[in-house]
Amino acid sequence: MRIYNNYSLLPHNTFHLDVKSRWFVEYESEIDLQKLLRDEYFMSQAFWHIGQGSNLLFLSDFNGVIVHSGIKGIERIREDENHVWLAVGAAEDWDAFAAYCVEQGWGGLENLSLIPGEVGASAYQNIGAYGMEAADYIEEVQAYSVETGEKRFFSNEDCKYSYRHSFFKEPENRGLYYITQVTYKLSKKPEYKLDYGDLEKKLKGKTINLQTIRKAIISIRKDKLPDPQIEGNAGSFFMNPYISRIYYERLKKQYPDLPHYPVNEETVKVPAAWLIEQSGGKGKTLGGAAVSEKQALVIVNRNQATGEEIALLAEEIRKAVWEKFGIELQPEVNYI
Numbered sequence: 001m002r003i004y005n006n007y008s009l010l011p012h013n014t015f016h017l018d019v020k021s022r023w024f025v026e027y028e029s030e031i032d033l034q035k036l037l038r039d040e041y042f043m044s045q046a047f048w049h050i051g052q053g054s055n056l057l058f059l060s061d062f063n064g065v066i067v068h069s070g071i072k073g074i075e076r077i078r079e080d081e082n083h084v085w086l087a088v089g090a091a092e093d094w095d096a097f098a099a100y101c102v103e104q105g106w107g108g109l110e111n112l113s114l115i116p117g118e119v120g121a122s123a124y125q126n127i128g129a130y131g132m133e134a135a136d137y138i139e140e141v142q143a144y145s146v147e148t149g150e151k152r153f154f155s156n157e158d159c160k161y162s163y164r165h166s167f168f169k170e171p172e173n174r175g176l177y178y179i180t181q182v183t184y185k186l187s188k189k190p191e192y193k194l195d196y197g198d199l200e201k202k203l204k205g206k207t208i209n210l211q212t213i214r215k216a217i218i219s220i221r222k223d224k225l226p227d228p229q230i231e232g233n234a235g236s237f238f239m240n241p242y243i244s245r246i247y248y249e250r251l252k253k254q255y256p257d258l259p260h261y262p263v264n265e266e267t268v269k270v271p272a273a274w275l276i277e278q279s280g281g282k283g284k285t286l287g288g289a290a291v292s293e294k295q296a297l298v299i300v301n302r303n304q305a306t307g308e309e310i311a312l313l314a315e316e317i318r319k320a321v322w323e324k325f326g327i328e329l330q331p332e333v334n335y336i
């Protein structure tokens with residue numbers, strides 16, 4: 001177990017905020033984690049578990065314990081003619097894992113290529129892109145309860161997955177489970193999902209296989225999303241809101257170009273990026289924070305922004321969208 005005092009979180013948040021935590025603890029094994037969960041000194045403080053910090057906004061220094069998993073490993077635990085089951089350590093880098101699966105010819109995660117973060121977070125927040133979600137391939141999640149120190153096994157159903165949501169994100173469970181391992185069930189006979197956005201167009205005239213899909217996704221993401229190495233950001237800042245079909249029909253009369261994706265008979269999802277752009281958000285700045293000109297859903301740290309500036313800019317965007325469209329945006333990013 002590695003323990004640091006007064007620790008800079010600069011390398012642990014993709015917004016590149018220079019904040020500090022009172023303690024930073026990284027456990028390398030389940031035994032380490034069990035010890036940590038029994039430690040009265042640490043457990044009496046505020047604590048938060050992070051992955052790569054690609055979806056976090058630190059509003060200030062953190063006067064408590066930031067916990068990070070160092071549990072790695074990809075183990076093939078079962079296979080049959082059609083599927084393979086992989087038990088993956090929470091600290092494995094997501095994109096390295098996605099790349100490995102593509103190389104092996106196992107389908108399911110190719111559309112989720114290049115998403116920043118770690119495997120634990122993929123199960124925590126049900127990452128998704130280009131018509132696929134982690135939840136479609138998660139078989140089981142192992143996590144420790146912070147309250148009891150016991151290990152629990154969650155089936156896919158127990159995880160209560162929906163769009164960017166899980167049991168672990170529900171207000172009464174938030175921060176109370178540390179995910180140590182995720183079992184993914186992938187397909188040896190992949191079915192490709194190409195009907196989302198520009199993917200089909202990008203692949204036109206090319207042989208379609210897992211490798212070419214991964215390449216196309218990487219290229220689309222690089223074109224569309226600002227690179228966090230260059231301008232710190234946390235990907236989509238807001239979730240795409242769900243609205244009733246009735247309300248959508250009403251808005252559509254006023255805004256005929258409003259894009260939408262059907263969710264079910266009563267509900268549609270509308271792109272937050274479009275709402276933000278239409279309400280004048282694109283390119284807006286506040287202090288060192290800016291709304292990306294590339295993708296209105298992304299707030300970037302352009303010039304040594306503070307967490308507070310980023311949060312205030314997000315609030316301005318939310319307000320503008322609410323005033324113009326009567327739709328309330330919810331952040332996808334976790335405020336700490």
Ligand code: EPU
Nearest residue numbers: 129130197235236238239240271273274277294295296297
């Ligand atoms: N649009 C604008 N202005 C912009 C950008 C987009 O009006 O600046 C409109 C376009 O009309 C487009 C629509 O918004 O049709 C949707 O845009 P896009 O396909 O780029 O995707 P998104 O809905 O903005 C979601 C995810 C992304 C994911 C992409 C691709 C959420 C919150 N975001 O974005 O996820 O990569 O789809 O599947 O669901 C992330 O979570 O960090 C993330 C990047």
